[in-house]
Amino acid sequence: MDVKLLDLTAQYLPIRNEIRRAIDEVCDSQALILGPYVERFEKKLAEYCQTRAAIGVSSGTDALLCSLMAMEVGPGDEVICPSFTFFATAGCIARLRATPVFVDINPATFNIDPEKIEAKITPRTKALLPVHLFGQCADMTRINQIAAAHNLKVLEDAAQAVGAKHKGHVACSLGFAGCLSFYPTKNLGAFGDAGAICTNDEAFAERCRLLRVHGSGHQYHHQYIGGMFRLAAIQAAVLEVKLKYLNDWHEARRRNAALYDKLLAGSKVITPRIENDNWSIYNQYVVRVPNRDHVRALLADQGIGAAVYYPIPLHRQECFAYLNVPEGALPETERACREVLALPIYPELEEAQVRRVAEVLLEAVK
Numbered sequence: 001m002d003v004k005l006l007d008l009t010a011q012y013l014p015i016r017n018e019i020r021r022a023i024d025e026v027c028d029s030q031a032l033i034l035g036p037y038v039e040r041f042e043k044k045l046a047e048y049c050q051t052r053a054a055i056g057v058s059s060g061t062d063a064l065l066c067s068l069m070a071m072e073v074g075p076g077d078e079v080i081c082p083s084f085t086f087f088a089t090a091g092c093i094a095r096l097r098a099t100p101v102f103v104d105i106n107p108a109t110f111n112i113d114p115e116k117i118e119a120k121i122t123p124r125t126k127a128l129l130p131v132h133l134f135g136q137c138a139d140m141t142r143i144n145q146i147a148a149a150h151n152l153k154v155l156e157d158a159a160q161a162v163g164a165k166h167k168g169h170v171a172c173s174l175g176f177a178g179c180l181s182f183y184p185t186k187n188l189g190a191f192g193d194a195g196a197i198c199t200n201d202e203a204f205a206e207r208c209r210l211l212r213v214h215g216s217g218h219q220y221h222h223q224y225i226g227g228m229f230r231l232a233a234i235q236a237a238v239l240e241v242k243l244k245y246l247n248d249w250h251e252a253r254r255r256n257a258a259l260y261d262k263l264l265a266g267s268k269v270i271t272p273r274i275e276n277d278n279w280s281i282y283n284q285y286v287v288r289v290p291n292r293d294h295v296r297a298l299l300a301d302q303g304i305g306a307a308v309y310y311p312i313p314l315h316r317q318e319c320f321a322y323l324n325v326p327e328g329a330l331p332e333t334e335r336a337c338r339e340v341l342a343l344p345i346y347p348e349l350e351e352a353q354v355r356r357v358a359e360v361l362l363e364a365v366k
């Protein structure tokens with residue numbers, strides 16, 4: 001039995017007619033960019049994220065870039081973030097000529113270790129940018145305490161964590177603002193690139209709305225130098241349909257995760273730890289295994305899809321060599337890069353498939 005890492009068709013087929021009707025409606029209206037479909041989705045997304053405002057943008061990357069621009073992050077500023085994350089987190093900081101300052105992770109959760117943040121705060125620190133990796137919130141209680149003590153804003157990179165909760169509060173409502181990605185592999189995936197910024201701060205929201213259209217509120221009047229970060233109406237229409245099913249999909253992923261936890265318990269496979277304060281949406285189910293690359297190859301031989309997020313930490317990327325963060329500087333980040341393996345976790349997986357993945361994995365680590 002082959003098991004793919006992700007099967008988007010399995011999600012699409014049961015809602016195919018509904019999605020196609022929604023796309024048709026946009027086509028018939030020819031209101032293609034921003035406009036009523038985007039506004040309707042933004043309203044529902046803000047409700048879902050328990051924030052006052054949601055601003056639809058062109059991708060998760062652009063959500064980060066637009067937010068950092070709205071926070072006036074610029075040359076000379078430092079922004080604290082993890083190195084064990086997707087490139088966009090630090091890439092957007094660097095694109096604004098600010099400096100990403102990397103902090104190591106808590107090895108149990110893969111999220112930024114709050115106890116290591118304060119040592120990296122300087123007079124140039126402008127903001128904290130924790131990532132809710134793999135669908136589990138970072139320790140926002142501790143992070144917010146540190147931010148308050150140093151008068152810093154917290155921007156949540158919630159690209160992988162739409163709907164995840166910390167102490168009952170939803171990702172994006174935990175900090176000053178949060179950024180979402182609707183890249184197709186996310187729990188809420190568009191039919192192309194899309195993203196959003198969610199926040200309770202109305203002034204910040206308004207600034208983001210302007211920045212997403214070249215800083216312009218009225219045609220050909222530019223208050224700020226912004227970008228082109230608009231969300232396409234077809235994406236909003238698709239996302240609005242999918243939002244209705246999102247909680248069911250989260251639950252199905254959580255069921256699959258619980259079964260993996262049970263089947264892999266007591267083996268050499270280290271299963272992901274979710275803190276008591278957290279409710280994970282399991283965008284990824286990431287284990288640690290010895291001889292990871294060999295294990296991955298054995299899984300592939302048996303038709304089981306698995307992936308490595310992330311093989312190279314950001315501080316060791318060629319483009320960040322100028323930051324001079326040496327190998328060994330973030331030991332838990334570097335160890336995670338050697339050991340992690342993401343298993344199939346998508347909602348439509350059947351129990352027999354989860355059992356098959358676990359069986360092959362247990363054999364591979366023997």
Ligand SMILES: Cc1ncc(COP(=O)(O)O)c(C=O)c1O
Pocket residue numbers: 059060061062085086088089131157159160180181182183193194195
């Ligand atoms: C942690 C994190 N941040 C940012 C992004 C960027 O999102 P996008 O791919 O929609 O630009 C991603 C997307 O994969 C991500 O995983």
